[in-house]
Amino acid sequence: MKVALLALTSATCITFALLCGTPQCSAAALSVTLLDRDGHGVEDAVVTVTPVGARIAVPAVKSAVMDQRDRAFVPRVLAIGVGSRVEFPNNDSVSHQVYSFSPAKRFQLPLYKGEVHPPVTFEQAGLVVLGCNIHDTMVGYIYVSASPYFGTTDAGGVLALKDLPKGDYRVAVWSPYIADPAASLDRAVHLEADAAASERVVLQLPLRARPEPRPRRRDWDY
Protein backbone atom coordinates (compact mmCIF):
# COMPACT_ATOMS: atom_id res chain seq x y z
CA MET A 1 0.00 0.00 0.00
CA LYS A 2 2.75 2.31 1.02
CA VAL A 3 4.63 1.46 -2.16
CA ALA A 4 1.53 2.09 -4.23
CA LEU A 5 0.97 5.47 -2.54
CA LEU A 6 4.57 6.44 -3.14
CA ALA A 7 4.25 5.44 -6.78
CA LEU A 8 1.08 7.48 -7.12
CA THR A 9 2.73 10.52 -5.52
CA SER A 10 5.71 10.21 -7.86
CA ALA A 11 3.42 9.85 -10.85
CA THR A 12 1.48 12.95 -9.80
CA CYS A 13 4.68 14.88 -9.38
CA ILE A 14 5.88 13.80 -12.79
CA THR A 15 2.56 14.75 -14.34
CA PHE A 16 2.70 18.14 -12.65
CA ALA A 17 6.25 18.57 -13.73
CA LEU A 18 5.30 17.80 -17.31
CA LEU A 19 2.39 20.21 -17.21
CA CYS A 20 4.10 23.14 -15.59
CA GLY A 21 7.76 22.62 -15.92
CA THR A 22 8.37 23.37 -12.24
CA PRO A 23 6.96 22.27 -8.95
CA GLN A 24 5.43 25.77 -8.44
CA CYS A 25 2.33 24.77 -10.19
CA SER A 26 0.06 27.76 -9.98
CA ALA A 27 2.27 29.41 -12.57
CA ALA A 28 1.00 30.84 -15.84
CA ALA A 29 2.50 30.94 -19.29
CA LEU A 30 2.53 33.90 -21.63
CA SER A 31 3.33 34.02 -25.29
CA VAL A 32 4.00 37.41 -26.87
CA THR A 33 4.01 37.81 -30.66
CA LEU A 34 5.43 40.94 -32.27
CA LEU A 35 4.36 41.59 -35.85
CA ASP A 36 5.24 44.32 -38.30
CA ARG A 37 2.65 46.18 -40.40
CA ASP A 38 2.62 43.40 -42.98
CA GLY A 39 2.05 40.69 -40.41
CA HIS A 40 5.60 39.34 -40.41
CA GLY A 41 7.26 38.41 -37.13
CA VAL A 42 9.85 40.86 -35.81
CA GLU A 43 13.03 39.10 -34.70
CA ASP A 44 15.46 40.10 -31.93
CA ALA A 45 13.10 42.46 -30.12
CA VAL A 46 13.31 42.58 -26.33
CA VAL A 47 10.10 41.75 -24.49
CA THR A 48 9.83 42.53 -20.77
CA VAL A 49 6.89 41.42 -18.64
CA THR A 50 6.74 43.38 -15.39
CA PRO A 51 4.40 42.63 -12.46
CA VAL A 52 2.04 45.50 -11.65
CA GLY A 53 1.22 46.12 -7.99
CA ALA A 54 3.27 43.15 -6.82
CA ARG A 55 6.81 42.92 -5.61
CA ILE A 56 9.21 42.42 -8.52
CA ALA A 57 11.37 39.38 -7.91
CA VAL A 58 15.05 39.96 -8.53
CA PRO A 59 16.22 38.24 -11.73
CA ALA A 60 18.56 35.33 -11.21
CA VAL A 61 22.18 36.40 -11.73
CA LYS A 62 23.43 34.89 -14.95
CA SER A 63 26.36 35.18 -17.25
CA ALA A 64 25.99 36.24 -20.86
CA VAL A 65 28.32 36.83 -23.78
CA MET A 66 28.49 39.79 -26.19
CA ASP A 67 30.92 38.73 -28.89
CA GLN A 68 32.62 40.80 -31.61
CA ARG A 69 32.99 39.37 -35.10
CA ASP A 70 33.43 40.95 -38.54
CA ARG A 71 33.35 44.43 -37.02
CA ALA A 72 29.95 43.91 -35.41
CA PHE A 73 28.59 43.03 -31.99
CA VAL A 74 27.10 39.52 -31.89
CA PRO A 75 24.28 39.44 -30.93
CA ARG A 76 23.38 42.97 -31.88
CA VAL A 77 20.71 42.99 -29.16
CA LEU A 78 21.28 41.16 -25.86
CA ALA A 79 18.71 41.02 -23.05
CA ILE A 80 19.91 40.31 -19.50
CA GLY A 81 18.51 40.54 -16.00
CA VAL A 82 19.75 43.22 -13.65
CA GLY A 83 22.89 42.09 -11.79
CA SER A 84 24.04 39.82 -14.64
CA ARG A 85 27.61 39.61 -15.83
CA VAL A 86 28.54 39.94 -19.49
CA GLU A 87 31.76 38.80 -21.10
CA PHE A 88 33.04 40.74 -24.12
CA PRO A 89 35.37 38.42 -26.02
CA ASN A 90 36.78 39.82 -29.25
CA ASN A 91 36.89 37.05 -31.86
CA ASP A 92 37.45 39.47 -34.72
CA SER A 93 40.62 39.72 -36.82
CA VAL A 94 41.22 43.26 -35.55
CA SER A 95 41.32 44.88 -32.12
CA HIS A 96 38.39 46.80 -30.69
CA GLN A 97 37.79 49.35 -27.94
CA VAL A 98 34.37 48.86 -26.39
CA TYR A 99 32.62 51.68 -24.56
CA SER A 100 29.26 52.77 -23.24
CA PHE A 101 28.26 56.17 -21.96
CA SER A 102 24.65 55.16 -21.31
CA PRO A 103 23.42 56.25 -17.86
CA ALA A 104 22.58 52.63 -16.97
CA LYS A 105 26.24 51.61 -17.31
CA ARG A 106 29.31 53.63 -18.20
CA PHE A 107 32.41 51.62 -18.92
CA GLN A 108 35.26 51.18 -21.38
CA LEU A 109 37.43 48.24 -22.32
CA PRO A 110 40.83 49.38 -23.63
CA LEU A 111 42.07 48.11 -26.99
CA TYR A 112 42.09 44.32 -27.07
CA LYS A 113 41.68 41.08 -28.94
CA GLY A 114 40.65 37.70 -27.56
CA GLU A 115 39.49 37.39 -23.96
CA VAL A 116 41.41 39.94 -21.96
CA HIS A 117 38.97 41.82 -19.78
CA PRO A 118 36.98 40.35 -16.88
CA PRO A 119 33.17 40.24 -17.25
CA VAL A 120 31.25 43.49 -16.74
CA THR A 121 28.40 43.49 -14.20
CA PHE A 122 25.25 45.46 -15.06
CA GLU A 123 23.74 46.56 -11.74
CA GLN A 124 21.18 49.01 -13.11
CA ALA A 125 18.14 48.38 -15.29
CA GLY A 126 17.95 50.25 -18.56
CA LEU A 127 19.37 50.36 -22.05
CA VAL A 128 23.11 50.24 -22.55
CA VAL A 129 24.33 51.24 -26.01
CA LEU A 130 27.73 49.84 -26.95
CA GLY A 131 30.18 51.34 -29.38
CA CYS A 132 33.73 50.79 -30.57
CA ASN A 133 36.00 53.81 -30.43
CA ILE A 134 37.89 52.68 -33.53
CA HIS A 135 34.97 51.49 -35.67
CA ASP A 136 32.12 53.98 -35.51
CA THR A 137 29.70 51.75 -37.37
CA MET A 138 29.82 49.08 -34.63
CA VAL A 139 26.76 49.52 -32.43
CA GLY A 140 25.36 46.98 -29.97
CA TYR A 141 22.60 47.05 -27.39
CA ILE A 142 22.31 45.45 -23.96
CA TYR A 143 18.86 45.69 -22.48
CA VAL A 144 19.03 45.25 -18.70
CA SER A 145 15.67 44.13 -17.35
CA ALA A 146 14.50 44.81 -13.79
CA SER A 147 11.90 42.09 -14.10
CA PRO A 148 12.91 38.42 -14.16
CA TYR A 149 10.45 37.82 -17.02
CA PHE A 150 12.04 38.87 -20.29
CA GLY A 151 13.62 37.56 -23.46
CA THR A 152 14.10 38.29 -27.16
CA THR A 153 11.73 37.27 -29.93
CA ASP A 154 12.57 34.44 -32.32
CA ALA A 155 12.48 34.49 -36.13
CA GLY A 156 8.67 34.33 -35.99
CA GLY A 157 8.51 37.30 -33.64
CA VAL A 158 7.49 35.06 -30.71
CA LEU A 159 8.70 34.98 -27.11
CA ALA A 160 7.23 32.27 -24.88
CA LEU A 161 7.59 32.74 -21.12
CA LYS A 162 6.45 30.35 -18.43
CA ASP A 163 6.40 30.10 -14.66
CA LEU A 164 4.90 33.54 -14.14
CA PRO A 165 2.88 33.92 -10.93
CA LYS A 166 -0.75 34.85 -11.53
CA GLY A 167 -1.46 38.55 -11.48
CA ASP A 168 -1.38 41.75 -13.50
CA TYR A 169 1.53 42.58 -15.78
CA ARG A 170 2.75 45.23 -18.13
CA VAL A 171 4.21 43.92 -21.39
CA ALA A 172 6.74 46.17 -23.14
CA VAL A 173 8.70 45.58 -26.34
CA TRP A 174 11.85 47.31 -27.51
CA SER A 175 14.12 47.09 -30.51
CA PRO A 176 16.43 49.66 -32.10
CA TYR A 177 14.55 49.03 -35.35
CA ILE A 178 11.06 49.83 -34.02
CA ALA A 179 9.94 53.32 -35.02
CA ASP A 180 6.62 53.26 -33.10
CA PRO A 181 6.58 55.28 -29.86
CA ALA A 182 7.47 52.91 -27.01
CA ALA A 183 4.35 53.73 -24.95
CA SER A 184 2.04 52.79 -27.83
CA LEU A 185 3.39 49.24 -27.66
CA ASP A 186 2.78 48.68 -23.94
CA ARG A 187 0.09 46.14 -23.10
CA ALA A 188 -1.59 45.25 -19.82
CA VAL A 189 -2.29 41.56 -19.29
CA HIS A 190 -3.84 39.56 -16.52
CA LEU A 191 -2.54 36.05 -16.00
CA GLU A 192 -4.59 33.34 -14.33
CA ALA A 193 -2.98 30.47 -12.48
CA ASP A 194 -2.35 27.36 -14.57
CA ALA A 195 -3.44 29.12 -17.73
CA ALA A 196 -1.64 30.09 -20.89
CA ALA A 197 -2.23 33.56 -22.26
CA SER A 198 -1.10 35.14 -25.47
CA GLU A 199 -0.65 38.75 -26.52
CA ARG A 200 -0.11 40.21 -29.96
CA VAL A 201 1.64 43.49 -30.59
CA VAL A 202 1.34 44.86 -34.11
CA LEU A 203 3.52 47.77 -35.21
CA GLN A 204 1.88 50.74 -36.93
CA LEU A 205 5.03 52.24 -38.45
CA PRO A 206 7.46 50.50 -40.80
CA LEU A 207 10.58 49.07 -39.20
CA ARG A 208 13.78 51.05 -39.53
CA ALA A 209 16.32 49.51 -41.84
CA ARG A 210 18.70 47.05 -40.23
CA PRO A 211 22.37 47.64 -40.94
CA GLU A 212 23.78 45.22 -43.45
CA PRO A 213 27.50 45.56 -42.94
CA ARG A 214 29.62 44.61 -45.90
CA PRO A 215 32.89 42.76 -45.54
CA ARG A 216 35.13 45.79 -45.92
CA ARG A 217 38.14 44.27 -44.33
CA ARG A 218 40.55 46.96 -45.40
CA ASP A 219 38.45 50.07 -45.48
CA TRP A 220 39.83 53.15 -43.83
CA ASP A 221 37.89 55.91 -42.20
CA TYR A 222 38.71 58.69 -44.70
Next chain:
Amino acid sequence: MRRAPLLALLVLSTLAARGQDRLTLDGAVDLRWVHASGETSFQNGGLGITRFDPDHDGLELGRALLAPNLRITDIVSLQGVFDTYGDHNRNPADVSEFYLDIRPFPWNSVRWRARLGAFYMPVSLENRGVGWSEVYSITPSALNSWIGEEFRTIGAEVEGRWLGASHGYLGDFALVGAIYGWNDPAGALLAERGFALSDRPSTLFGYLGSPPLDFYHEIDHRPGYYGGLSWRHHDRLEVRALRYDNRGDPAAENAAGNYAWHTRFTSLGARLEPDAHWTFIAQDLDGNTAVGSDNEGEEQFYLKMRAAFALASFEWARERLTARYDGFHTHQLSGEFGPRNQDGHAWTFAFSHELGEDWQLVAEWLKVASSFPPRLLLGIAADQTQTQFQLAVRYNFDLRW
Protein backbone atom coordinates in the same frame (compact mmCIF):
# COMPACT_ATOMS: atom_id res chain seq x y z
CA MET B 1 70.08 60.28 -34.08
CA ARG B 2 70.02 60.69 -30.33
CA ARG B 3 66.28 60.20 -30.52
CA ALA B 4 66.55 56.76 -32.15
CA PRO B 5 66.95 54.78 -28.88
CA LEU B 6 64.01 56.68 -27.41
CA LEU B 7 61.85 55.84 -30.43
CA ALA B 8 62.94 52.19 -30.28
CA LEU B 9 62.04 52.12 -26.59
CA LEU B 10 58.63 53.58 -27.39
CA VAL B 11 58.01 50.97 -30.09
CA LEU B 12 59.18 48.14 -27.82
CA SER B 13 57.10 49.29 -24.88
CA THR B 14 53.97 49.57 -26.99
CA LEU B 15 54.67 46.11 -28.38
CA ALA B 16 54.89 44.64 -24.90
CA ALA B 17 51.23 43.68 -25.09
CA ARG B 18 51.64 41.35 -28.04
CA GLY B 19 48.78 40.40 -30.30
CA GLN B 20 46.77 43.50 -29.49
CA ASP B 21 47.47 45.34 -32.76
CA ARG B 22 49.82 47.85 -31.17
CA LEU B 23 51.73 47.95 -34.42
CA THR B 24 50.08 47.19 -37.73
CA LEU B 25 51.47 47.33 -41.23
CA ASP B 26 49.12 47.52 -44.19
CA GLY B 27 50.59 47.24 -47.63
CA ALA B 28 49.68 46.84 -51.27
CA VAL B 29 51.33 46.28 -54.64
CA ASP B 30 49.35 47.18 -57.75
CA LEU B 31 50.70 46.09 -61.16
CA ARG B 32 49.01 47.15 -64.39
CA TRP B 33 48.75 46.30 -67.99
CA VAL B 34 47.66 49.51 -69.73
CA HIS B 35 46.47 50.32 -73.21
CA ALA B 36 45.93 54.03 -73.88
CA SER B 37 44.96 56.08 -76.92
CA GLY B 38 44.91 59.81 -77.57
CA GLU B 39 47.23 62.68 -76.78
CA THR B 40 50.31 62.72 -74.54
CA SER B 41 49.55 62.70 -70.82
CA PHE B 42 50.27 65.68 -68.54
CA GLN B 43 52.59 63.23 -66.81
CA ASN B 44 54.80 63.27 -69.89
CA GLY B 45 54.76 66.86 -71.10
CA GLY B 46 51.40 66.93 -72.86
CA LEU B 47 47.96 68.18 -71.96
CA GLY B 48 46.28 64.78 -72.00
CA ILE B 49 44.24 64.22 -68.87
CA THR B 50 44.70 60.53 -68.21
CA ARG B 51 47.60 59.07 -66.23
CA PHE B 52 48.96 56.97 -69.12
CA ASP B 53 49.26 57.61 -72.87
CA PRO B 54 50.17 55.58 -76.01
CA ASP B 55 53.91 56.15 -75.45
CA HIS B 56 53.65 55.15 -71.82
CA ASP B 57 51.51 52.04 -71.60
CA GLY B 58 52.03 48.29 -71.43
CA LEU B 59 53.28 46.97 -68.12
CA GLU B 60 53.30 49.68 -65.43
CA LEU B 61 53.53 49.96 -61.67
CA GLY B 62 50.22 51.33 -60.47
CA ARG B 63 51.38 51.87 -56.91
CA ALA B 64 53.18 50.15 -54.08
CA LEU B 65 52.52 51.32 -50.56
CA LEU B 66 53.33 50.63 -46.93
CA ALA B 67 51.12 52.07 -44.21
CA PRO B 68 52.39 51.47 -40.68
CA ASN B 69 50.30 52.40 -37.67
CA LEU B 70 51.82 52.57 -34.21
CA ARG B 71 49.40 52.75 -31.32
CA ILE B 72 51.30 54.82 -28.77
CA THR B 73 48.57 54.79 -26.14
CA ASP B 74 45.03 53.52 -26.17
CA ILE B 75 43.75 56.69 -27.77
CA VAL B 76 46.79 58.01 -29.67
CA SER B 77 48.20 56.39 -32.77
CA LEU B 78 50.78 57.43 -35.33
CA GLN B 79 49.82 56.74 -38.95
CA GLY B 80 52.14 56.84 -41.93
CA VAL B 81 51.57 56.14 -45.63
CA PHE B 82 54.66 55.66 -47.77
CA ASP B 83 54.41 54.92 -51.47
CA THR B 84 56.00 54.73 -54.86
CA TYR B 85 54.43 55.10 -58.31
CA GLY B 86 57.35 54.13 -60.49
CA ASP B 87 57.37 57.39 -62.46
CA HIS B 88 59.77 60.33 -62.76
CA ASN B 89 59.27 61.59 -59.25
CA ARG B 90 61.90 63.52 -57.32
CA ASN B 91 62.16 60.61 -54.88
CA PRO B 92 61.85 56.91 -55.67
CA ALA B 93 59.57 56.51 -52.63
CA ASP B 94 57.80 59.24 -50.73
CA VAL B 95 55.33 60.11 -47.97
CA SER B 96 51.62 60.58 -48.68
CA GLU B 97 50.38 60.98 -45.14
CA PHE B 98 51.93 61.13 -41.69
CA TYR B 99 49.90 62.13 -38.67
CA LEU B 100 48.97 61.59 -35.05
CA ASP B 101 45.40 60.39 -34.63
CA ILE B 102 43.88 61.15 -31.22
CA ARG B 103 40.53 59.60 -30.32
CA PRO B 104 39.50 59.91 -26.68
CA PHE B 105 36.76 57.57 -25.47
CA PRO B 106 33.38 59.29 -25.57
CA TRP B 107 32.03 60.05 -22.08
CA ASN B 108 28.91 61.73 -23.36
CA SER B 109 27.20 61.84 -26.73
CA VAL B 110 30.07 63.62 -28.45
CA ARG B 111 33.19 61.82 -29.56
CA TRP B 112 36.16 64.05 -30.28
CA ARG B 113 38.89 63.20 -32.72
CA ALA B 114 41.97 65.20 -33.61
CA ARG B 115 44.58 64.71 -36.31
CA LEU B 116 47.93 66.46 -36.32
CA GLY B 117 50.32 66.17 -39.23
CA ALA B 118 49.79 65.68 -42.96
CA PHE B 119 46.62 63.95 -44.16
CA TYR B 120 43.77 64.04 -46.70
CA MET B 121 40.84 66.32 -45.97
CA PRO B 122 37.53 64.45 -45.43
CA VAL B 123 35.96 65.20 -48.80
CA SER B 124 36.01 62.13 -51.07
CA LEU B 125 33.28 59.53 -50.72
CA GLU B 126 34.97 57.05 -53.09
CA ASN B 127 38.61 56.98 -51.84
CA ARG B 128 38.00 54.78 -48.84
CA GLY B 129 40.71 52.14 -49.30
CA VAL B 130 44.11 51.81 -47.65
CA GLY B 131 46.17 54.96 -48.25
CA TRP B 132 43.22 56.81 -49.84
CA SER B 133 42.93 54.30 -52.71
CA GLU B 134 39.79 54.19 -54.83
CA VAL B 135 37.69 51.10 -54.04
CA TYR B 136 35.02 51.23 -56.78
CA SER B 137 37.36 51.38 -59.79
CA ILE B 138 41.05 52.13 -60.41
CA THR B 139 40.82 55.82 -61.34
CA PRO B 140 39.01 58.28 -59.07
CA SER B 141 36.58 60.86 -60.44
CA ALA B 142 37.97 64.10 -61.91
CA LEU B 143 36.89 65.87 -58.73
CA ASN B 144 38.74 63.55 -56.35
CA SER B 145 41.70 63.10 -58.70
CA TRP B 146 42.25 66.82 -58.25
CA ILE B 147 41.91 66.58 -54.45
CA GLY B 148 44.58 63.88 -54.43
CA GLU B 149 46.86 65.83 -56.75
CA GLU B 150 46.96 69.27 -55.17
CA PHE B 151 45.74 69.01 -51.58
CA ARG B 152 47.04 67.68 -48.31
CA THR B 153 46.19 69.15 -44.95
CA ILE B 154 49.42 69.93 -43.14
CA GLY B 155 48.16 71.13 -39.80
CA ALA B 156 45.54 70.26 -37.20
CA GLU B 157 42.00 68.98 -37.61
CA VAL B 158 39.34 68.51 -34.94
CA GLU B 159 36.12 66.59 -35.37
CA GLY B 160 33.21 66.42 -32.94
CA ARG B 161 30.82 63.59 -33.72
CA TRP B 162 27.46 63.41 -32.05
CA LEU B 163 26.77 59.70 -31.58
CA GLY B 164 23.03 59.34 -32.11
CA ALA B 165 22.80 55.64 -31.24
CA SER B 166 22.74 56.39 -27.53
CA HIS B 167 19.63 58.53 -28.04
CA GLY B 168 17.74 56.06 -30.15
CA TYR B 169 18.80 57.56 -33.47
CA LEU B 170 20.49 55.36 -36.00
CA GLY B 171 22.83 58.06 -37.22
CA ASP B 172 25.78 60.25 -36.30
CA PHE B 173 26.29 63.91 -37.03
CA ALA B 174 29.75 65.48 -37.16
CA LEU B 175 31.32 68.91 -37.43
CA VAL B 176 34.91 69.08 -38.60
CA GLY B 177 37.35 71.96 -38.88
CA ALA B 178 41.03 72.33 -39.67
CA ILE B 179 43.78 74.92 -39.78
CA TYR B 180 46.74 74.24 -42.00
CA GLY B 181 49.65 75.69 -43.93
CA TRP B 182 52.21 74.59 -46.53
CA ASN B 183 49.64 74.09 -49.29
CA ASP B 184 49.81 77.51 -51.01
CA PRO B 185 50.54 76.28 -54.57
CA ALA B 186 47.20 74.35 -54.65
CA GLY B 187 45.47 75.48 -57.83
CA ALA B 188 48.54 75.69 -60.06
CA LEU B 189 48.03 72.30 -61.69
CA LEU B 190 44.33 72.95 -62.32
CA ALA B 191 45.18 76.21 -64.08
CA GLU B 192 47.99 74.56 -66.04
CA ARG B 193 46.08 71.52 -67.25
CA GLY B 194 42.46 71.57 -66.07
CA PHE B 195 40.87 68.57 -64.39
CA ALA B 196 42.20 65.07 -65.09
CA LEU B 197 41.25 61.48 -64.30
CA SER B 198 44.32 60.09 -62.62
CA ASP B 199 45.08 57.78 -59.74
CA ARG B 200 48.49 59.38 -59.29
CA PRO B 201 48.15 61.70 -56.26
CA SER B 202 50.99 63.97 -55.20
CA THR B 203 53.34 63.03 -52.38
CA LEU B 204 54.61 65.41 -49.72
CA PHE B 205 58.15 65.80 -51.05
CA GLY B 206 57.77 64.79 -54.69
CA TYR B 207 56.88 66.32 -58.05
CA LEU B 208 53.82 65.71 -60.12
CA GLY B 209 53.42 66.00 -63.88
CA SER B 210 55.67 67.45 -66.52
CA PRO B 211 56.67 70.26 -66.23
CA PRO B 212 57.09 69.14 -62.63
CA LEU B 213 55.00 70.87 -59.97
CA ASP B 214 55.04 70.49 -56.21
CA PHE B 215 52.38 71.72 -53.85
CA TYR B 216 53.62 71.73 -50.31
CA HIS B 217 55.14 75.12 -49.60
CA GLU B 218 54.25 77.89 -47.18
CA ILE B 219 54.58 81.08 -49.18
CA ASP B 220 52.33 83.77 -47.73
CA HIS B 221 52.53 82.81 -44.02
CA ARG B 222 48.74 82.86 -43.80
CA PRO B 223 47.06 79.68 -42.54
CA GLY B 224 44.12 78.24 -44.43
CA TYR B 225 41.04 76.51 -43.06
CA TYR B 226 38.23 74.15 -43.92
CA GLY B 227 35.02 73.42 -42.14
CA GLY B 228 32.59 70.63 -42.84
CA LEU B 229 29.52 68.66 -41.81
CA SER B 230 28.82 65.00 -42.11
CA TRP B 231 25.74 62.96 -41.45
CA ARG B 232 25.82 59.18 -41.29
CA HIS B 233 22.73 57.07 -41.15
CA HIS B 234 23.77 53.57 -40.11
CA ASP B 235 26.25 52.19 -42.56
CA ARG B 236 23.84 53.15 -45.35
CA LEU B 237 23.95 56.84 -46.01
CA GLU B 238 26.70 59.38 -45.62
CA VAL B 239 26.28 63.03 -46.58
CA ARG B 240 29.24 65.40 -46.52
CA ALA B 241 29.67 69.11 -47.06
CA LEU B 242 32.98 70.92 -46.90
CA ARG B 243 34.04 74.53 -47.35
CA TYR B 244 37.73 74.92 -48.16
CA ASP B 245 39.69 78.18 -48.29
CA ASN B 246 43.49 78.18 -48.19
CA ARG B 247 43.42 81.99 -47.65
CA GLY B 248 46.33 82.33 -50.05
CA ASP B 249 47.75 85.76 -50.73
CA PRO B 250 47.81 85.84 -54.57
CA ALA B 251 50.57 88.46 -54.49
CA ALA B 252 52.99 86.28 -52.50
CA GLU B 253 55.87 84.50 -54.19
CA ASN B 254 58.79 82.62 -52.69
CA ALA B 255 62.47 82.65 -53.68
CA ALA B 256 62.04 79.52 -55.82
CA GLY B 257 59.37 81.25 -57.92
CA ASN B 258 56.37 79.44 -56.42
CA TYR B 259 53.24 81.56 -56.12
CA ALA B 260 50.60 81.39 -53.44
CA TRP B 261 47.27 80.59 -55.06
CA HIS B 262 44.09 81.62 -53.34
CA THR B 263 41.90 78.54 -53.76
CA ARG B 264 38.38 78.20 -52.38
CA PHE B 265 35.69 75.62 -53.00
CA THR B 266 32.58 74.03 -51.62
CA SER B 267 32.01 70.31 -51.99
CA LEU B 268 28.73 68.47 -51.41
CA GLY B 269 28.31 64.75 -51.69
CA ALA B 270 26.32 61.73 -50.65
CA ARG B 271 26.92 58.01 -50.65
CA LEU B 272 23.94 55.69 -50.41
CA GLU B 273 24.18 51.94 -49.79
CA PRO B 274 20.54 50.88 -49.69
CA ASP B 275 21.22 47.14 -49.40
CA ALA B 276 24.09 44.67 -49.39
CA HIS B 277 24.76 45.10 -53.13
CA TRP B 278 24.28 48.63 -54.40
CA THR B 279 26.32 51.77 -53.84
CA PHE B 280 25.41 55.17 -55.28
CA ILE B 281 27.65 58.20 -54.94
CA ALA B 282 27.15 61.75 -56.17
CA GLN B 283 29.50 64.63 -55.45
CA ASP B 284 29.86 68.21 -56.62
CA LEU B 285 32.64 70.74 -56.21
CA ASP B 286 32.32 74.42 -57.04
CA GLY B 287 35.04 77.01 -56.47
CA ASN B 288 37.67 79.34 -57.81
CA THR B 289 41.37 80.10 -57.64
CA ALA B 290 43.35 83.30 -58.14
CA VAL B 291 47.00 84.27 -58.48
CA GLY B 292 48.81 87.50 -59.31
CA SER B 293 49.48 90.76 -57.54
CA ASP B 294 46.63 92.84 -58.97
CA ASN B 295 44.10 92.01 -56.32
CA GLU B 296 40.82 91.07 -58.06
CA GLY B 297 41.57 93.32 -61.02
CA GLU B 298 41.86 92.59 -64.75
CA GLU B 299 45.50 91.60 -64.38
CA GLN B 300 44.88 88.88 -61.85
CA PHE B 301 44.60 85.32 -63.09
CA TYR B 302 41.18 84.21 -61.89
CA LEU B 303 39.72 80.80 -62.69
CA LYS B 304 36.40 79.26 -61.70
CA MET B 305 36.08 75.50 -61.50
CA ARG B 306 33.22 73.04 -61.22
CA ALA B 307 33.30 69.24 -61.23
CA ALA B 308 30.70 66.62 -60.42
CA PHE B 309 30.19 62.91 -60.82
CA ALA B 310 27.62 60.21 -60.29
CA LEU B 311 28.59 56.61 -59.61
CA ALA B 312 26.63 53.38 -59.36
CA SER B 313 28.27 50.18 -58.21
CA PHE B 314 26.90 46.68 -57.71
CA GLU B 315 28.75 44.07 -55.70
CA TRP B 316 27.95 40.41 -55.26
CA ALA B 317 29.97 37.44 -54.02
CA ARG B 318 33.55 38.36 -55.01
CA GLU B 319 32.67 40.65 -57.88
CA ARG B 320 31.94 44.32 -58.31
CA LEU B 321 30.71 46.30 -61.32
CA THR B 322 30.95 50.08 -61.39
CA ALA B 323 29.84 52.79 -63.81
CA ARG B 324 30.64 56.46 -63.33
CA TYR B 325 29.90 59.64 -65.24
CA ASP B 326 32.10 62.70 -64.72
CA GLY B 327 31.50 66.26 -65.83
CA PHE B 328 34.05 69.03 -65.30
CA HIS B 329 34.57 72.62 -66.28
CA THR B 330 36.97 75.51 -65.72
CA HIS B 331 36.42 79.11 -66.81
CA GLN B 332 39.05 81.82 -66.79
CA LEU B 333 37.58 85.23 -66.02
CA SER B 334 40.68 87.41 -66.07
CA GLY B 335 44.46 87.45 -66.44
CA GLU B 336 47.00 86.26 -68.98
CA PHE B 337 47.76 82.77 -70.37
CA GLY B 338 44.15 82.23 -71.40
CA PRO B 339 41.65 81.31 -72.10
CA ARG B 340 42.21 78.27 -69.90
CA ASN B 341 38.62 77.18 -70.24
CA GLN B 342 38.13 73.45 -69.97
CA ASP B 343 34.98 71.50 -70.72
CA GLY B 344 34.96 67.77 -70.40
CA HIS B 345 33.08 64.66 -69.53
CA ALA B 346 34.06 61.05 -68.99
CA TRP B 347 32.63 57.58 -68.66
CA THR B 348 34.37 54.98 -66.52
CA PHE B 349 33.45 51.31 -66.28
CA ALA B 350 35.18 48.90 -63.93
CA PHE B 351 34.91 45.25 -62.99
CA SER B 352 36.75 43.73 -60.07
CA HIS B 353 37.13 40.19 -58.81
CA GLU B 354 38.58 39.10 -55.48
CA LEU B 355 40.97 36.17 -55.76
CA GLY B 356 40.96 34.93 -52.21
CA GLU B 357 41.69 37.15 -49.24
CA ASP B 358 44.67 39.06 -50.57
CA TRP B 359 44.55 39.21 -54.37
CA GLN B 360 42.32 41.29 -56.55
CA LEU B 361 41.90 41.69 -60.30
CA VAL B 362 40.45 44.96 -61.62
CA ALA B 363 39.66 45.85 -65.21
CA GLU B 364 38.81 49.47 -66.02
CA TRP B 365 37.95 51.25 -69.22
CA LEU B 366 37.55 54.99 -69.35
CA LYS B 367 36.83 57.43 -72.12
CA VAL B 368 37.26 61.15 -71.62
CA ALA B 369 36.39 63.90 -74.08
CA SER B 370 37.56 67.42 -73.29
CA SER B 371 38.07 70.80 -74.84
CA PHE B 372 41.01 72.99 -73.72
CA PRO B 373 42.28 75.86 -75.97
CA PRO B 374 45.90 75.84 -74.63
CA ARG B 375 46.35 72.60 -76.59
CA LEU B 376 46.48 74.76 -79.73
CA LEU B 377 49.89 76.00 -78.55
CA LEU B 378 51.12 72.39 -78.70
CA GLY B 379 49.91 72.17 -82.29
CA ILE B 380 46.95 69.88 -81.56
CA ALA B 381 43.23 70.50 -81.65
CA ALA B 382 41.55 71.91 -78.55
CA ASP B 383 39.03 69.05 -78.57
CA GLN B 384 40.54 65.69 -77.69
CA THR B 385 39.22 62.27 -76.83
CA GLN B 386 41.27 59.76 -74.88
CA THR B 387 40.59 56.18 -73.88
CA GLN B 388 42.50 54.16 -71.33
CA PHE B 389 42.11 50.48 -70.53
CA GLN B 390 43.82 49.07 -67.45
CA LEU B 391 44.04 45.60 -66.04
CA ALA B 392 45.34 45.69 -62.47
CA VAL B 393 46.58 42.85 -60.29
CA ARG B 394 46.61 43.94 -56.66
CA TYR B 395 48.15 42.20 -53.73
CA ASN B 396 47.17 43.45 -50.28
CA PHE B 397 48.54 42.40 -46.94
CA ASP B 398 48.34 43.39 -43.33
CA LEU B 399 50.67 42.41 -40.56
CA ARG B 400 49.74 42.84 -36.92
CA TRP B 401 51.69 42.69 -33.71
